[in-house]
Amino acid sequence: MTLTMGKALNAALRDALREDDSVVVFGEDVGPLGGVFRVTDGLTAEFGEERCFDTPLAESGIVGLALGMAMNGFRPVVEMQFDAFAYPAFEQLASHVAKMRNRTRGAVGLPMVIRVPYAGGIGGVEHHSDSSEAYYAHTPGLKVVTPATVADAYSLLREAIADPDPVVFMEAKKLYWSKDETGLPVRTAPFGTAEVRRAGSDATLLAYGPTLPVALQAAEAAAGDGRQLEVIDLRTLVPFDDETVAASVRRTGRCVVVAEASGFASVSAEIAARVQERCFHSLWAPVLRVTGWDIPYPPPVLEKYHLPGVDRVLDTVDRLQWDDAPDSRFLSGAAT
Amino acid sequence: MTTQAEHRMPTAALPADASGLLPAAEPIRFLDDDGGPAPGDAHGRYQRPATELLRQAYRAMVVGRRFDSQATALTKQGRLAVYPSSRGQEAGEIGAVLALRDTDWLFPTYRDTMALVSRGIDPVEALTLLRGSWHCGYDPTTTRTAPQCTPLATHAPHAVGLAYAARRRGEDTVALALVGDGGTSEGDFHEALNFAAVFHVPVVFLVQNNGYAISVPLSRQTAAPSLAHKGVGYGVRGERVDGNDPVAVLAVLGDAVESARAGGGPVLVEAHTYRVEPHTNADDDTRYRDHDEVEMWKRRDPIARLEAHLRTAGELTDDDVSAAREAAEAFADDVRTRLGEEATGDPADLFAHVYAEPTAQLREQARWLAEELAHEHGAGEAR
Numbered sequence: 149m150t151l152t153m154g155k156a157l158n159a160a161l162r163d164a165l166r167e168d169d170s171v172v173v174f175g176e177d178v179g180p181l182g183g184v185f186r187v188t189d190g191l192t193a194e195f196g197e198e199r200c201f202d203t204p205l206a207e208s209g210i211v212g213l214a215l216g217m218a219m220n221g222f223r224p225v226v227e228m229q230f231d232a233f234a235y236p237a238f239e240q241l242a243s244h245v246a247k248m249r250n251r252t253r254g255a256v257g258l259p260m261v262i263r264v265p266y267a268g269g270i271g272g273v274e275h276h277s278d279s280s281e282a283y284y285a286h287t288p289g290l291k292v293v294t295p296a297t298v299a300d301a302y303s304l305l306r307e308a309i310a311d312p313d314p315v316v317f318m319e320a321k322k323l324y325w326s327k328d329e330t331g332l333p334v335r336t337a338p339f340g341t342a343e344v345r346r347a348g349s350d351a352t353l354l355a356y357g358p359t360l361p362v363a364l365q366a367a368e369a370a371a372g373d374g375r376q377l378e379v380i381d382l383r384t385l386v387p388f389d390d391e392t393v394a395a396s397v398r399r400t401g402r403c404v405v406v407a408e409a410s411g412f413a414s415v416s417a418e419i420a421a422r423v424q425e426r427c428f429h430s431l432w433a434p435v436l437r438v439t440g441w442d443i444p445y446p447p448p449v450l451e452k453y454h455l456p457g458v459d460r461v462l463d464t465v466d467r468l469q470w471d472d473a474p475d476s477r478f479l480s481g482a483a484t
Numbered sequence: 485m486t487t488q489a490e491h492r493m494p495t496a497a498l499p500a501d502a503s504g505l506l507p508a509a510e511p512i513r514f515l516d517d518d519g520g521p522a523p524g525d526a527h528g529r530y531q532r533p534a535t536e537l538l539r540q541a542y543r544a545m546v547v548g549r550r551f552d553s554q555a556t557a558l559t560k561q562g563r564l565a566v567y568p569s570s571r572g573q574e575a576g577e578i579g580a581v582l583a584l585r586d587t588d589w590l591f592p593t594y595r596d597t598m599a600l601v602s603r604g605i606d607p608v609e610a611l612t613l614l615r616g617s618w619h620c621g622y623d624p625t626t627t628r629t630a631p632q633c634t635p636l637a638t639h640a641p642h643a644v645g646l647a648y649a650a651r652r653r654g655e656d657t658v659a660l661a662l663v664g665d666g667g668t669s670e671g672d673f674h675e676a677l678n679f680a681a682v683f684h685v686p687v688v689f690l691v692q693n694n695g696y697a698i699s700v701p702l703s704r705q706t707a708a709p710s711l712a713h714k715g716v717g718y719g720v721r722g723e724r725v726d727g728n729d730p731v732a733v734l735a736v737l738g739d740a741v742e743s744a745r746a747g748g749g750p751v752l753v754e755a756h757t758y759r760v761e762p763h764t765n766a767d768d769d770t771r772y773r774d775h776d777e778v779e780m781w782k783r784r785d786p787i788a789r790l791e792a793h794l795r796t797a798g799e800l801t802d803d804d805v806s807a808a809r810e811a812a813e814a815f816a817d818d819v820r821t822r823l824g825e826e827a828t829g830d831p832a833d834l835f836a837h838v839y840a841e842p843t844a845q846l847r848e849q850a851r852w853l854a855e856e857l858a859h860e861h862g863a864g865e866a867r
Contacts, residue, residue, distance in 0.1 A: 198652065204682055209641050209675030216645020219624070221653065236671070243635050244642070251619035251631055254837040288838050312840040340843065387843040 175227030246289030279409030296360035298328035348378035351402035411439030519792025550812035572760035640676030666697025727755030
């Protein structure tokens, strides 16, 4: 059956609500409206206002309420309407949600999911396109998951809801309308498992969420030029699958990380560091990154200059020292 | 999960009559500053609590104060990293605990260790945070007491969520969140009251207004007529009580908790009290308040007031007072002895509880630390 990612997420919530009475869905406009992206469409009608309901417009309160419910037998799945609207909840996430199990020495676990529609490419005006994954991934105690395929959207969300720990579930907005063939329910690889989406022997592209389609298109184009790029979908940023990533890079000897978030102090920076730590003796070139610039997310008219695209990925692959020449971009003095 | 006949889903309906939500013009009192009867109708519609509850409160307050002074002493000996005293606030600390059933939940702050031990939590477990050997030393699920919260008012929404969950299952659990006057300025205080009202949650917010947020006086926190007046903006009933009058505190909190339990929705109680000690042992309160002010409040001592009241009523004897003091000394002896031992911690714990199952990265880092420690140990033995 052909399905959009949005519908797969909706089906995951529906199936979780059906199978487990302790699951509740709440947030802003998730009730009769079905969420601004319609991910909760029809849930209030099917399960009633007690299972899927609107709250006051206050993200910290939403996450705090969810925490209290999770302490007392429920599995809340809350929606932060947009990436940048989740920031008021950050203290709850960083100081409480992430730490509760640890500070109580395991006595209190928090099975809860915080869904965050994130990243750009949809022409959103200011505050609607942030790639905020690094904030969460940098916070020990949170799991951070971001599906890039329709089947993963369903399976990873089901796994997130069943997980005993809090999961920040990041949904790339521009992929909500992406389509794929998949039967439901579907079970894909578990958390902590990266997937090779395209095999290749010349270089490894590491991507997640919104940049997976970009990496796959770049690999297709590179194949036309005779370069076989392996594309890995990271799927879960925390826990991170070092093994699959390192095994691929040791084989190909070259690696590019493709991420939409700004590069400085980012998830892509962490990944590049990890790859170099683990694969130094196998590398023919430094690990390079294609990321958004280190700028506040641009207005819609200018976002095409910010987002990593196929050409930028291919240009970066070209700089992987195929002829052993130094990368001119990073020659001494080039930055000034 | 049972469905909940009495659970009320959010509606647009707001209370029509705001006046029913407003606190009394003056804080509720039963006692004057010396423990004599407060004049006239100062106790409003409230009834004097049962004598046995007052006697129980007296004993707990005497023990609580002795515990508090012992903890302060332990900071001077380096046995505790820090201790925020609640001396002078015994009525609120003990009143909150006595208003709750064992099945209810308490959501305390860092200043409420006295309430923890009064709730029966082992003092060594209760002082774990301030001793620095772990963050929360007791099991919240068995003690029905949330971890002490340090970031102000951020625990208030948790109390709402927990009580809401209980109500949805048809349980009669009430949650009581302790907050200070400074905490009422935080956004989470606002969000918690708002959510509690909208979802009609059985939760009581007890604001112990002790006059200062570290050094900043109440006048810099709010321009509201009182902190209890903040309730009306959310549709939450507010009440003010003399926080150094244990009779009034027990009466008002008992009423608030049972009202919430009976389905009356959330209640906001402001207890007017005073932090007799500095913010913590590390604070210098002479930089922001006058000694005279402290002395004035010491004369309104909640224990002395209750003792005078009970003695006058013939409900407390010299023997009772002696017994309470002996119990307090025994409690303090136990705390002193057990905290006299050096605090220890197992480095393996650092990685064990971050997730239900440690990630591959955490298992790896735990091994690296263990190797590092084994190496140091080996080097130490070689010397």
